[in-house]
Amino acid sequence: MHDFRYKKNQLYCEDVIVKKLAKTFGTPLYVYSRKTLLDHYLKLKSAFSQINPLICFSVKANSNLSILKALVSQGAGLDIVSGGELYRALKIGCPAQKIVYASVGKTDKEIAAAISKGIFFFNVESLAELENINRISAKLKKITRAAIRLNPDVEAKTHKYVTTGKITNKFGIDLESAYKILLLRDKFKNLNICGLHIHIGSQITESAPFVAALKKVSDFIQRLKDKGVELQYLNIGGGMGIVYDRETPQTAQIYAGKIIPLLKKTGLKIIMEPGRFIAGNSGILVTKVIYIKHTPKKKFIIVDAGMNDLIRPALYSAHHRILPLAKNLKSEKADVVGPICESGDFLAKERYIAKVKEGEYLAVMGAGAYGFSMSSNYNSRLRAAEVMVAADKISLIRKRESFEDLIRNEKI
Amino acid sequence: MHDFRYKKNQLYCEDVIVKKLAKTFGTPLYVYSRKTLLDHYLKLKSAFSQINPLICFSVKANSNLSILKALVSQGAGLDIVSGGELYRALKIGCPAQKIVYASVGKTDKEIAAAISKGIFFFNVESLAELENINRISAKLKKITRAAIRLNPDVEAKTHKYVTTGKITNKFGIDLESAYKILLLRDKFKNLNICGLHIHIGSQITESAPFVAALKKVSDFIQRLKDKGVELQYLNIGGGMGIVYDRETPQTAQIYAGKIIPLLKKTGLKIIMEPGRFIAGNSGILVTKVIYIKHTPKKKFIIVDAGMNDLIRPALYSAHHRILPLAKNLKSEKADVVGPICESGDFLAKERYIAKVKEGEYLAVMGAGAYGFSMSSNYNSRLRAAEVMVAADKISLIRKRESFEDLIRNEKI
Numbered sequence: 001m002h003d004f005r006y007k008k009n010q011l012y013c014e015d016v017i018v019k020k021l022a023k024t025f026g027t028p029l030y031v032y033s034r035k036t037l038l039d040h041y042l043k044l045k046s047a048f049s050q051i052n053p054l055i056c057f058s059v060k061a062n063s064n065l066s067i068l069k070a071l072v073s074q075g076a077g078l079d080i081v082s083g084g085e086l087y088r089a090l091k092i093g094c095p096a097q098k099i100v101y102a103s104v105g106k107t108d109k110e111i112a113a114a115i116s117k118g119i120f121f122f123n124v125e126s127l128a129e130l131e132n133i134n135r136i137s138a139k140l141k142k143i144t145r146a147a148i149r150l151n152p153d154v155e156a157k158t159h160k161y162v163t164t165g166k167i168t169n170k171f172g173i174d175l176e177s178a179y180k181i182l183l184l185r186d187k188f189k190n191l192n193i194c195g196l197h198i199h200i201g202s203q204i205t206e207s208a209p210f211v212a213a214l215k216k217v218s219d220f221i222q223r224l225k226d227k228g229v230e231l232q233y234l235n236i237g238g239g240m241g242i243v244y245d246r247e248t249p250q251t252a253q254i255y256a257g258k259i260i261p262l263l264k265k266t267g268l269k270i271i272m273e274p275g276r277f278i279a280g281n282s283g284i285l286v287t288k289v290i291y292i293k294h295t296p297k298k299k300f301i302i303v304d305a306g307m308n309d310l311i312r313p314a315l316y317s318a319h320h321r322i323l324p325l326a327k328n329l330k331s332e333k334a335d336v337v338g339p340i341c342e343s344g345d346f347l348a349k350e351r352y353i354a355k356v357k358e359g360e361y362l363a364v365m366g367a368g369a370y371g372f373s374m375s376s377n378y379n380s381r382l383r384a385a386e387v388m389v390a391a392d393k394i395s396l397i398r399k400r401e402s403f404e405d406l407i408r409n410e411k412i
Numbered sequence: 413m414h415d416f417r418y419k420k421n422q423l424y425c426e427d428v429i430v431k432k433l434a435k436t437f438g439t440p441l442y443v444y445s446r447k448t449l450l451d452h453y454l455k456l457k458s459a460f461s462q463i464n465p466l467i468c469f470s471v472k473a474n475s476n477l478s479i480l481k482a483l484v485s486q487g488a489g490l491d492i493v494s495g496g497e498l499y500r501a502l503k504i505g506c507p508a509q510k511i512v513y514a515s516v517g518k519t520d521k522e523i524a525a526a527i528s529k530g531i532f533f534f535n536v537e538s539l540a541e542l543e544n545i546n547r548i549s550a551k552l553k554k555i556t557r558a559a560i561r562l563n564p565d566v567e568a569k570t571h572k573y574v575t576t577g578k579i580t581n582k583f584g585i586d587l588e589s590a591y592k593i594l595l596l597r598d599k600f601k602n603l604n605i606c607g608l609h610i611h612i613g614s615q616i617t618e619s620a621p622f623v624a625a626l627k628k629v630s631d632f633i634q635r636l637k638d639k640g641v642e643l644q645y646l647n648i649g650g651g652m653g654i655v656y657d658r659e660t661p662q663t664a665q666i667y668a669g670k671i672i673p674l675l676k677k678t679g680l681k682i683i684m685e686p687g688r689f690i691a692g693n694s695g696i697l698v699t700k701v702i703y704i705k706h707t708p709k710k711k712f713i714i715v716d717a718g719m720n721d722l723i724r725p726a727l728y729s730a731h732h733r734i735l736p737l738a739k740n741l742k743s744e745k746a747d748v749v750g751p752i753c754e755s756g757d758f759l760a761k762e763r764y765i766a767k768v769k770e771g772e773y774l775a776v777m778g779a780g781a782y783g784f785s786m787s788s789n790y791n792s793r794l795r796a797a798e799v800m801v802a803a804d805k806i807s808l809i810r811k812r813e814s815f816e817d818l819i820r821n822e823k824i
Contacts, residue, residue, distance in 0.1 A: 081791050082791050084789070103791075104749065164755055169755050291516070296586050315726065315727055337517075343572060343581050344574070378786045411808060
């Protein structure tokens with residue numbers, strides 16, 4: 001559910017006509033609904049209220065400072081994956097003790113910064129990293145909390161690029177190795193290895209893979225307990241899918257119903273890392289039709305947003321619904337493509353799209369997660385502006401780039 | 413051929429030890445050899461010297477100002493695809509009459525800017541665009557040169573995302589429609605439709621598709637001549653492949669030998685738009701090994717360059733050779749992966765890679781084209797620095813981004 005709806009045939013974001021935003025700020029334009037964003041966070045919080053987890057929003061899904069600030073103001077923590085994301089988290093005043101840090105490739109500098117700032121804990125992905133964090137903690141004379149990221153070897157049934165819990169993936173530590181590490185955790189003098197982490201992938205629409213993973217983790221925790229190794233935290237990651245097309249993903253309630261019993265059984269404090277579930281449907285990408293092109297084989301709707309603005313269709317074969325800003329019941333089969341000089345630059349292929357004319361606008365739905373955050377300057381295109389709507393209030397939360405921005409760091 | 417070679421077991425870029433650059437400027441780091449860049453341009457120029465084409469470097473392949481300036485200083489023109497690329501071209505002093513402009517989605521603003529600056533010509537991709545350029549030219553009281561981009565419907569035998577000359581692609585105008593337009597070209601009062609353009613794709617390693625396309629174009633030109641329609645320019649695009657792995661692409665000489673007879677027959681002034689051929693092997697991406705991770709199934713070499721720095725492996729299943737900066741004959745099967753939190757973030761999969769330790773460096777070869785120009789801030793990672801080497805001279809041509817750059821246009 002989201003707050004992008006037609007009223008009198010005009011697409012609104014909350015109480016604002018989206019076309020007005022397109023006219024004011026230009027296109028391509030990311031438009032977010034603050035209400036949709038917060039509703040998804042609160043829905044999850046409510047579904048899991050009996051166990052009161054710390055919900056850390058996954059910054060990589062949408063790292064705009066205003067998005068992060070809105071969520072943190074409601075009590076969310078943040079799940080970060082880099083020094084840049086740490087910088088963002090602190091910039092908007094996220095309490096350090098609500099920041100968890102995952103990534104297979106944390107550098108010394110990033111680790112030192114995160115330790116110095118006193119983040120909640122690191123999700124640790126390898127023995128080498130564990131040793132490194134221990135070493136850096138010693139240097140900084142700190143005791144650092146760490147959760148071992150387990151690779152539970154389950155099939156998440158999603159795109160191969162976002163499956164992260166298979167044993168052939170680069171993520172996490174296999175159960176047997178993790179078990180050995182935990183039995184010997186005291187040898188890491190400057191670490192408090194007090195938690196476990198799993199994250200099996202992204203855009204997973206059913207509960208079975210989560211349940212399978214959690215059962216493995218649950219048994220694992222029991223094995224440790226039997227050896228006298230007590231933990232405090234269980235970070236269950238993110239990965240809950242959303243509706244892009246005809247998926248029927250589980251609701252927060254159903255998801256909670258399936259896993260709360262397993263989580264309770266562990267007796268551990270739960271951390272969650274949703275990204276897409278919270279931000280995905282809270283944003284759209286608004287684009288203007290530049291040309292309608294008829295070829296002997298196809299109709300192309302050429303728009304001013306390209307794969308540099310939204311790479312998901314090209315990279316993940318992702319489906320995004322495409323709606324006209326002015327409702328139109330007539331549709332025609334077409335490819336919706338961007339201006340970039342390669343065939344991978346498309347937003348929709350051979351799909352029935354509302355009939356639009358040059359100069360009219362389309363909305364690419366479900367663009368709130370992994371949209372702007374993956375955007376680039378490919379073809380020397382300026383990255384889009386971002387706007388947040390709250391009821392009838394409009395805030396420009398990122399202004400469109402300028403030509404000067406393109407070359408800012410270059411020297412001739 | 414390129415100027416990245418081992419001397420005494422150290423990888424050099426021309427006369428500079430690459431490791432020294434990595435230490436000085438940090439990693440990930442793009443390193444370019446000026447000599448390799450210019451050699452490729454000059455090789456092409458020399459191979460085609462009998463017909464003296466205008467060689468317009470494809471800015472999208474590598475848009476760094478210093479790269480563009482180096483080529484333009486040797487007489488190259490530029491092939492642009494956006495207002496941002498026009499800005500870059502003019503910034504480094506490229507004469508406007510050496511700029512050609514292609515893209516299926518040129519906006520009014522971009523068209524007006526290019527007309528005002530007096531570029532050589534537009535490669536026009538649709539009837540709608542032709543009408544639009546005519547309209548804007550009238551408004552600006554100019555006569556604008558245009559080349560019709562033909563879609564010759566040939567199979568380029570390359571990755572589907574970079575095939576651009578099939579009739580189901582968004583590019584160009586089919587021959588029959590183009591023929592009709594050209595017969596009636598006088599009705600476009602503010603256009604001088606004086607050329608044809610083809611570009612059938614990228615990283616094409618054999619001459620057959622080029623020859624097939626040019627034969628079609630050649631017949632097409634004759635048909636027009638028979639009707640009294642004389643043209644002046646033929647833009648044959650780019651697309652020449654390079655060696656990434658075990659390809660044996662045609663040399664410039666062989667390519668020239670195959671197509672010069674066809675080009676001569678047209679009697680037209682030839683324009684070429686090479687990108688990868690010139691820049692591809694002139695750059696490498698240097699990255700540091702952060703962790704070596706052994707899992708039950710695989711060895712992972714985790715490096716500090718990710719898919720945000722080089723997206724070609726994830727997006728095009730592209731192969732890049734990976735060499736150690738310190739030569740090492742021992743190798744081991746491994747995945748080379750970046751720090752980004754998805755399985756699509758890899759540079760090599762299950763490949764024999766030189767044995768390296770944490771803290772050592774690897775070079776990702778052939779990263780001079782579609783490397784930095786496609787890079788992003790995904791995972792809030794700072795975009796890499798770029799360095800150009802000319803003999804023993806080192807120039808930082810783009811400094812590494814800072815955290816401030818990440819949020820420069822954001823408002824909270």
